[in-house]
Amino acid sequence: xxxxxxxxxxxxxxxxxxxxxxxxxxxxxxxxxxxxxxxxxxxxxxxxxxxxxxxxxxxxxxxxxxxxxxxxxxxxxxxxxxxxxxxxxxxxxxxxxxxxxxxxxxxxxxxxxxxxxxxxxxxxxxxxxxxxxxxxxxxxxxxxxxxxxxxxxxxxxxxxxxxxxxxxxxxxxxxxxxxxxxxxxxxxxxxxxxxxxxxxxxxxxxxxxxxxxxxxxxxxxxxxxxxxxxxxxxxxxxxxxxxxxxxxxxxxxxxxxxxxxxxxxxxxxxxxxxxxxxxxxxxxxxxxxxxxxxxxxxxxxxxxxxxxxxxxxxxxxxxxxxxxxxxxxxxxxxxxxxxxxxxxxxxxxxxxxxxxxxxxxxxx
Amino acid sequence: xxxxxxxxxxxxxxxxxxxxxxxxxxxxxxxxxxxxxxxxxxxxxxxxxxxxxxxxxxxxxxxxxxxxxxxxxxxxxxxxxxxxxxxxxxxxxxxxxxxxxxxxxxxxxxxxxxxxxxxxxxxxxxxxxxxxxxxxxxxxxxxxxxxxxxxxxxxxxxxxxxxxxxxxxxxxxxxxxxxxxxxxxxxxxxxxxxxxxxxxxxxxxxxxxxxxxxxxxxxxxxxxxxxxxxxxxxxxxxxxxxxxxxxxxxxxxxxxxxxxxxxxxxxxxxxxxxxxxxxxxxxxxxxxxxxxxxxxxxxxxxxxxxxx
Numbered sequence: 001x002x003x004x005x006x007x008x009x010x011x012x013x014x015x016x017x018x019x020x021x022x023x024x025x026x027x028x029x030x031x032x033x034x035x036x037x038x039x040x041x042x043x044x045x046x047x048x049x050x051x052x053x054x055x056x057x058x059x060x061x062x063x064x065x066x067x068x069x070x071x072x073x074x075x076x077x078x079x080x081x082x083x084x085x086x087x088x089x090x091x092x093x094x095x096x097x098x099x100x101x102x103x104x105x106x107x108x109x110x111x112x113x114x115x116x117x118x119x120x121x122x123x124x125x126x127x128x129x130x131x132x133x134x135x136x137x138x139x140x141x142x143x144x145x146x147x148x149x150x151x152x153x154x155x156x157x158x159x160x161x162x163x164x165x166x167x168x169x170x171x172x173x174x175x176x177x178x179x180x181x182x183x184x185x186x187x188x189x190x191x192x193x194x195x196x197x198x199x200x201x202x203x204x205x206x207x208x209x210x211x212x213x214x215x216x217x218x219x220x221x222x223x224x225x226x227x228x229x230x231x232x233x234x235x236x237x238x239x240x241x242x243x244x245x246x247x248x249x250x251x252x253x254x255x256x257x258x259x260x261x262x263x264x265x266x267x268x269x270x271x272x273x274x275x276x277x278x279x280x281x282x283x284x285x286x287x288x289x290x291x292x293x294x295x296x297x298x299x300x301x302x303x304x305x306x307x308x309x310x311x312x313x314x315x316x317x318x319x320x321x322x323x324x325x326x327x328x329x330x331x332x333x334x335x336x337x338x339x340x341x342x343x344x345x346x347x348x349x350x351x352x353x354x355x356x357x358x359x360x361x362x363x364x
Numbered sequence: 365x366x367x368x369x370x371x372x373x374x375x376x377x378x379x380x381x382x383x384x385x386x387x388x389x390x391x392x393x394x395x396x397x398x399x400x401x402x403x404x405x406x407x408x409x410x411x412x413x414x415x416x417x418x419x420x421x422x423x424x425x426x427x428x429x430x431x432x433x434x435x436x437x438x439x440x441x442x443x444x445x446x447x448x449x450x451x452x453x454x455x456x457x458x459x460x461x462x463x464x465x466x467x468x469x470x471x472x473x474x475x476x477x478x479x480x481x482x483x484x485x486x487x488x489x490x491x492x493x494x495x496x497x498x499x500x501x502x503x504x505x506x507x508x509x510x511x512x513x514x515x516x517x518x519x520x521x522x523x524x525x526x527x528x529x530x531x532x533x534x535x536x537x538x539x540x541x542x543x544x545x546x547x548x549x550x551x552x553x554x555x556x557x558x559x560x561x562x563x564x565x566x567x568x569x570x571x572x573x574x575x576x577x578x579x580x581x582x583x584x585x586x587x588x589x590x591x592x593x594x595x596x597x598x599x600x601x602x603x604x605x606x607x608x609x610x611x612x613x614x615x616x617x618x619x620x621x622x623x624x625x626x627x628x629x630x631x632x633x634x635x636x637x638x639x640x641x642x643x644x645x646x647x648x649x650x651x652x653x654x655x656x657x658x659x660x661x662x663x664x665x666x667x668x669x670x671x672x
Binding site for chain 1: 633
C-alpha cells in the first residue's frame, strides 16, 4: 500500500468516526476484570441510548500509570481508595457535578464517611464496591493438615511458622499486593497497619520473609481458580474473589468446599471508587452512567453478581439473601469495628515498601 | 557537452544523500528522539502530577522557563542505582540468563539452519515458511501455551508420567528453567534466519575442493563452513541476546518470583513505585550495557577487515 492511499484511508476513517460521534452518545468505562454483570451495561444502553465501550484492567498500578500519562480517553475509571487519594492530588479527576447525580441520596452515609479519608467531601468519586482482604481456605484440606481446631479465623494460620509449614504441602497463595500484605503483617506484629515508619515496614518484611518458603505463588487473581479446583488450600485474597471461588467449587460439585474468613485480629477494608478523569471526552455521559449505577436496583444487581458489598444503602433491600445475609460480604458491626483502612505511602516510603516486597518475593 | 555531464554526478549525490537520509531520519525519529525523552526523564524528579515527574517542558512558556527546568536536572537517580544491590544483581542476572539462552539457541539453531541450507532447493521455501510460521500466532499466546505445557499437571509432566520416566511431576513452571525454555523457543527463528542466509550463500566448491584434497568432512565443516558462517552466527546471536536481556513477558509469565531480571525490576519501578525517573535511568543504563559491546565489536571487525 502506498503512503498516499494509506493517508487517504486514515482520513476516511477519521471522517467516519467523526460522523459517528456526532450521532451516537458514548461512554468509555475502564473497570476491574470480572467486576460487573454485563447486562447492566446493555440495560443502560437500552434506557439512555448511550453506547458503553467497556475495557478492563487487573491492577491499580496499570490504571494509575495510564491515568498519570494523561489523555486516556476514558470517561469512568474505578481505582481503589488509596490510589484514588494520590490521583486526586495529582489532578487526575474532575470534581463531580452533583446536580446531575440525583441518586446520590441512595448512598450509604457510613461508607461515605470512611471514604472521606481518600476523597474529602466525596467530591470526586462514588463508591462502587467495597470489601475486605482476608483468608480463603479449603475446609477439608486445612482440617487434614492442622486438625479440627485449625485457626482459620486468625492470622495465626498464615504468620505462625508451625501452621504455614504444614499447609505448604497443599499450597498457599498470597496476593501480589504490597499495599495489602504489608499492613496485614504490620497488624499481626502489633504495629499500626497504616505505619509509614520504614523500620516497622522492614520488620513486617522480615515476618513475611520468614514464611516465604511456604508460599507457592504471589498472584492477585490466579487463586480464584486454584481454590475452586482444589489445587491450593489457602489464599490470602479479596473477599468477593474467594466467594466466587466458593461458588465455582459448589457448581462444579468436585468435593471442594471453599470458605472465607476475616481474621479476628483485624483485616483491611478497601473501597473501589468510580471517578471521572478531568480530560474525559464525554463528561455528560459519564455523569449519567454514575447516576445509573447508583440506582438501587442496579447496585443490587451488581452486588448479587460479583459478591462484593456496595456503598448503596437503598440497594440493600433488593439484595439476594445469600449476599446481604452473608457476614463474609456484609460483616456484622463488631467485625466492621475491627477492620482497618490505610492511606497512600509518600514516595520515599513507597520505595521502601516496594523494595521490601521485592525482597520478600525474590528472597533477595 | 560538458554541461550535460557535470550535473549528472551532482544529481546522483543528491539522490544518494536522500537514500542515506531515509534510514537516518528513521533512526532520528524512532530511536534518538525517544531516547532523548527517556534520558531527560531520567534526570528529573518524582512528582505527584500528570505526568508524574518534574520539570516538564512546554515550548509555550518561553526559553527562560525551559532553561530554569534544565537547571533542575540531577544525576541523583543514577547514584541511587549504585546504592541498592538489587539493580546490579538484576543486570547481572539478566545478562547471564540471556547469555545462556543465546548459547542454547545457537546449539539448537545451527543444526536447523545447516539442515535447511543443505536440503534440496525445492524444499527450502517450505522449510523457511515453517520457521516463520509461529510468528502468525501472537507472541503472548505462544508464551501462555508454554504454561499449559510446563505446569505440574501439564502436558509434559503427563507425558513423562505415563511413560514411567518420572514418578512425581517435575516443577518446571515458575523456575529459571522455564525462562530458558521460553526464550530459546521464542527467539529461535531470529537466529535461524540470518544463519540460514549465510550458510545458503556458502560456496559449495570450497567443500568439494577440500574433499578432493583429502580433508575429512568434519574438518572441512570446522575449517570452512563454521568460519564462513560466522557473520550469520554473530548476527543471530545479537538478535537473540539483545532482546533477551530486556525481556519482561517471558520471566513474568514463566519465571518464579525469585527470577531476577532487569525487565521485571524496571516494571516494578515504573508501575509499583510510579518512579518514572528511576525506571528511565534503569533503561538508559540497560541501553549502555547493550550498546557498548556492540560498538566495541564493530570497531574490532572494522579493524580486522582493514588489516586484511
